[in-house]
Amino acid sequence: MKIYDCVPGLEFDEVVDFEISPAWFQDATHSVPPWTPMFGWFWVNFCRHGMQYGAEKLSLPTVKGWDWRFKDGGGYLALLIVQDPNERKAREERFRVAIRPFIEDFGGMWRGYVDEIVGRYDKLKALNLEAATNIELLENFEETINTCRRMWEIHMYMMYGVYTAFVLFEQMTKQLLGFDDSSPQFHKLMSGFDNKCFQVDKGLFDLAKKAESMGLKDLFLSTEAANMKTALLQSPKGQEFLTTFDDFMEKEAGWRLERMAEINVPTWLEEPAPAFAVIKMAIEKGMSYNLDEDRKKLEAERIATEKEVLGKIAPEQRGWFQTMMKLAQDCSWFSEEHNHYLDLYAHALVRRSVMGVGARFAKEGAIDTRDDILFLIPDEVRRAGINPGMFNLRSLVERRKADWKQWCAQAPAPAFMKEGFTFEDAMGGLVGSMDPIALKVVVGSMPVVRPELKADLFGVCGSPGTVEGTVKVVWTEAELSKIVKGDIMVAPTTSPSWTPVFSILGGVIVDRGASLSHAAIVGREYGIPVVMNTFQGTTVLKDGMRIRLDANMGAIYILDK
Amino acid sequence: MDIKEIYWLDELCKDHNDIVGKKCANLGELVNLGLRVPYGFALSVAAYETFMEQTGLKEKVSQIVEKEINAGLDVDKEIGRMIEMSANIREAIEAADVPPGLAGQISNYYAELQKKTGIPDVPCAVRSSGAVSMPGQMETYLNIRGTSEIIRNVKKVWASAFTTRAIVFRIQNKMPISWAPIGIAVIMMIEAKSAGVILTVLPTAGDLDRAIVEGNFGLGESVVSGEITPDSFIIHKNDMCIESRSVAEKTKMVVYGPSGTTVEDVPAELCKESCIDDREILEIVRIAKDVEQHFGAPQDMEWVVDQRFSFPENIFWVQARGAKYTKKEAGKDEDYVIDLMVQLFRK
Numbered sequence: 085m086k087i088y089d090c091v092p093g094l095e096f097d098e099v100v101d102f103e104i105s106p107a108w109f110q111d112a113t114h115s116v117p118p119w120t121p122m123f124g125w126f127w128v129n130f131c132r133h134g135m136q137y138g139a140e141k142l143s144l145p146t147v148k149g150w151d152w153r154f155k156d157g158g159g160y161l162a163l164l165i166v167q168d169p170n171e172r173k174a175r176e177e178r179f180r181v182a183i184r185p186f187i188e189d190f191g192g193m194w195r196g197y198v199d200e201i202v203g204r205y206d207k208l209k210a211l212n213l214e215a216a217t218n219i220e221l222l223e224n225f226e227e228t229i230n231t232c233r234r235m236w237e238i239h240m241y242m243m244y245g246v247y248t249a250f251v252l253f254e255q256m257t258k259q260l261l262g263f264d265d266s267s268p269q270f271h272k273l274m275s276g277f278d279n280k281c282f283q284v285d286k287g288l289f290d291l292a293k294k295a296e297s298m299g300l301k302d303l304f305l306s307t308e309a310a311n312m313k314t315a316l317l318q319s320p321k322g323q324e325f326l327t328t329f330d331d332f333m334e335k336e337a338g339w340r341l342e343r344m345a346e347i348n349v350p351t352w353l354e355e356p357a358p359a360f361a362v363i364k365m366a367i368e369k370g371m372s373y374n375l376d377e378d379r380k381k382l383e384a385e386r387i388a389t390e391k392e393v394l395g396k397i398a399p400e401q402r403g404w405f406q407t408m409m410k411l412a413q414d415c416s417w418f419s420e421e422h423n424h425y426l427d428l429y430a431h432a433l434v435r436r437s438v439m440g441v442g443a444r445f446a447k448e449g450a451i452d453t454r455d456d457i458l459f460l461i462p463d464e465v466r467r468a469g470i471n472p473g474m475f476n477l478r479s480l481v482e483r484r485k486a487d488w489k490q491w492c493a494q495a496p497a498p499a500f501m502k503e504g505f506t507f508e509d510a511m512g513g514l515v516g517s518m519d520p521i522a523l524k525v526v527v528g529s530m531p532v533v534r535p536e537l538k539a540d541l542f543g544v545c546g547s548p549g550t551v552e553g554t555v556k557v558v559w560t561e562a563e564l565s566k567i568v569k570g571d572i573m574v575a576p577t578t579s580p581s582w583t584p585v586f587s588i589l590g591g592v593i594v595d596r597g598a599s600l601s602h603a604a605i606v607g608r609e610y611g612i613p614v615v616m617n618t619f620q621g622t623t624v625l626k627d628g629m630r631i632r633l634d635a636n637m638g639a640i641y642i643l644d645k
Numbered sequence: 646m647d648i649k650e651i652y653w654l655d656e657l658c659k660d661h662n663d664i665v666g667k668k669c670a671n672l673g674e675l676v677n678l679g680l681r682v683p684y685g686f687a688l689s690v691a692a693y694e695t696f697m698e699q700t701g702l703k704e705k706v707s708q709i710v711e712k713e714i715n716a717g718l719d720v721d722k723e724i725g726r727m728i729e730m731s732a733n734i735r736e737a738i739e740a741a742d743v744p745p746g747l748a749g750q751i752s753n754y755y756a757e758l759q760k761k762t763g764i765p766d767v768p769c770a771v772r773s774s775g776a777v778s779m780p781g782q783m784e785t786y787l788n789i790r791g792t793s794e795i796i797r798n799v800k801k802v803w804a805s806a807f808t809t810r811a812i813v814f815r816i817q818n819k820m821p822i823s824w825a826p827i828g829i830a831v832i833m834m835i836e837a838k839s840a841g842v843i844l845t846v847l848p849t850a851g852d853l854d855r856a857i858v859e860g861n862f863g864l865g866e867s868v869v870s871g872e873i874t875p876d877s878f879i880i881h882k883n884d885m886c887i888e889s890r891s892v893a894e895k896t897k898m899v900v901y902g903p904s905g906t907t908v909e910d911v912p913a914e915l916c917k918e919s920c921i922d923d924r925e926i927l928e929i930v931r932i933a934k935d936v937e938q939h940f941g942a943p944q945d946m947e948w949v950v951d952q953r954f955s956f957p958e959n960i961f962w963v964q965a966r967g968a969k970y971t972k973k974e975a976g977k978d979e980d981y982v983i984d985l986m987v988q989l990f991r992k
Contacts, residue, residue: 145990
């Protein structure tokens with residue numbers, strides 16, 4: 085028995101797995117830094133399951149989703165491409181039927197799934213973890229597993245369907261109108277839509293306004309975010325504010341983790357310091373919640389662009405073109421909103437349940453501390469779930485913890501490649517799959533280098549506009565506080581919990597990303613320029629540098645050379 | 646209701662087809678929908694019958710026809726004799742005096758019309774308004790001014806019920822020879838800056854969300870007949886925004902001449918200009934949408950912008966009917982998008 089596997093059955097194995105695919109790519113967006121074993125188990129099992137479920141339910145003609153492996157805390161993926169032309173044909177027939185509901189009523193489908201999944205979350209939340217019996221805790225844990233799996237099913241089914249429309253729309257704008265998703269015009273068509281993530285941000289800004297109107301401005305300015313709760317409890321006004329704040333955390337904003345794809349940091353509900361930090365920043369930097377205003381402007385601009393675009397389409401062609409455009413636009417807001425209801429919310433509940441079990445295991449002596457549970461996997465939770473006091477799981481924890489520390493210290497492999505197989509071969513395989521998620525999230529467009537511009541760095545337009553400003557390189561959420569109004573944030577990639585800071589940014593540059601990445605979607609909604617896929621932005625650009633960003637051309641100029 | 650010989654248009658609606666003919670009933674219906682229709686009045690079928698009876702023409706016409714038939718007239722072959730007979734009848738009608746009672750009424754209505762429009766001797770169109778579809782009955786006399794001229798042209802319209810084809814039609818269908826359910830519309834002439842049509846549907850695409858407005862300078866005939874390329878605007882009916890506009894180079898337009906209409910060159914400085922402004926376009930769409938809602942079906946309507954009046958009093962309506970269009974098959978757009986998606990995966 086190989087009891088040390090983190091994700092039994094899905095650990096990377098060179099001998100067997102190169103037969104399935106000659107190349108396995110690291111999921112750098114989600115699995116850097118390395119996952120803890122518990123979270124890796126959830127992700128690799130169920131993201132994998134969701135993608136294959138989604139691709140199968142839709143019967144995508146060319147791809148059966150992705151296969152995933154776990155290796156040293158990293159997630160590695162390969163596409164399951166349909167090779168047989170006859171099978172593609174048969175899948176195509178089923179696809180015609182399966183995709184129709186998306187075209188007819190995407191919004192209705194999504195609302196139905198939101199109701200379903202939030203209903204499941206509410207059931208999980210109903211259990212008082214501290215008062216629960218061991219059996220109830222274990223049942224809650226099993227139900228959390230099922231909920232997480234269901235979340236990924238909905239996630240990938242919806243994503244595959246709507247991303248297909250996005251890829252199609254981009255291709256049609258290229259053919260009929262001569263622009264693709266790296267053009268400012270394309271981004272204008274995708275802007276001016278509200279979504280749940282923005283509403284949460286708005287709530288935080290509203291709380292900042294409330295704090296000021298309650299005379300708590302000085303307290304917020306003079307107190308560290310980590311001590312805010314204690315400080316607020318000292319005064320009746322502070323307590324009154326906390327009541328509103330806690331209610332908002334419980335109902336809206338609390339079910340999220342700083343890192344979307346990990347459960348080893350507290351949720352905002354457990355540890356509200358990040359939320360206080362946003363409120364503090366809003367007061368300190370005079371951020372106003374201007375999305376509503378901005379959105380009206382963006383919406384007007386979008387409608388004008390829609391008209392302009394439609395004017396170039398023959399009247400009898402407009403019907404289907406608009407149907408397709410609508411779905412592509414749905415895709416844009418869905419790309420952001422799903423994070424709130426799916427990834428962020430579900431993982432917050434995974435953390436809740438896992439920590440509930442961890443606390444019980446520690447209390448009854450199976451492990452030393454609550455957080456040691458992160459170095460176990462569900463099979464081991466089951467082993468000791470009903471009688472934690474009867475099992476000592478410390479040797480497993482110790483060994484895995486040592487492994488994990490080592491993974492964190494080493495640079496992860498960006499890909500595993502069969503001998504003789506090149507990176508270019510592998511990228512070709514991704515593009516050839518026509519997998520819409522691979523195209524629009526993982527690969528993106530390659531920057532076009534325009535020598536005549538004499539720019540220092542090139543990327544791809546994620547949101548149009550030009551701006552000059554000071555570089556702030558940001559690797560983690562903690563570094564967001566160094567940003568002042570007008571700065572240009574340079575990051576490897578951005579996370580949904582970083583969204584509020586977009587309201588003071590002048591522009592954004594990310595190493596990797598495509599038109600449906602977080603930075604692009606949020607940048608469009610805040611109307612700030614975003615350049616993506618620079619690959620080396622975080623290495624070339626340094627804190628304090630003055631730069632000019634021309635997102636329309638994907639060009640970055642260093643001004644103080 | 647008691648049947649009158651003359652009605653104001655606003656007393657009429659589509660139910661009055663048999664009383665005043667289709668054209669008058671339709672115009673009345675437009676007025677009742679709240680549309681601005683050129684001011685005018687309608688002579689009913691009863692007015693025609695009064696005229697024919699009191700002047701003795703009814704009997705006289707029958708005699709003329711019977712005499713010819715008794716003399717062995719072959720309706721199908723002797724076209725020359727038929728034409729001659731038709732001319733005789735029409736001459737008799739036009740020569741007869743309208744009975745004083747009826748003439749007095751026409752005179753009173755015309756006087757009232759001058760008051761309504763504020764224009765002395767207001768020029769009018771005198772148009773036939775048949776209650777049933779019959780050959781002939783298409784006469785229209787334009788630019789008619791003054792009571793006696795109005796009356797003279799009313800008689801010409803009545804006489805038009807006795808074209809050769811109309812007489813042949815009645816003989817062959819064994820109908821009373823002087824039976825003609827004919828009404829007459831006497832309506833103020835429009836001084837058209839521009840005119841055209843609106844369809845509250847894109848007819849070939851079957852797109853019910855949009856309307857199309859087409860127009861040209863001058864009268865609407867040039868647009869309706871399709872002889873010129875008109876200015877064309879597509880409007881989204883919900884957003885009320887003009888989504889596309891094509892201002893054509895308009896070389897010819899139809900205007901009123903001394904008698905009837907003539908084709909003229911559009912003045913050089915105007916021919917590349919839009920024949921209506923955005924405000925007028927949107928007002929035309931707004932009104933047409935109301936009519937569409939009233940009838941619950943897409944409409945095909947004719948509008949005229951009168952240069953004597955200022956916006957929005959300058960927009961007049963002369964026709965409204967159900968639009969003919971290709972119904973969009975449900976799900977057709979969706980099918981096409983699916984086809985495209987399938988293609989995407991075939992690359």
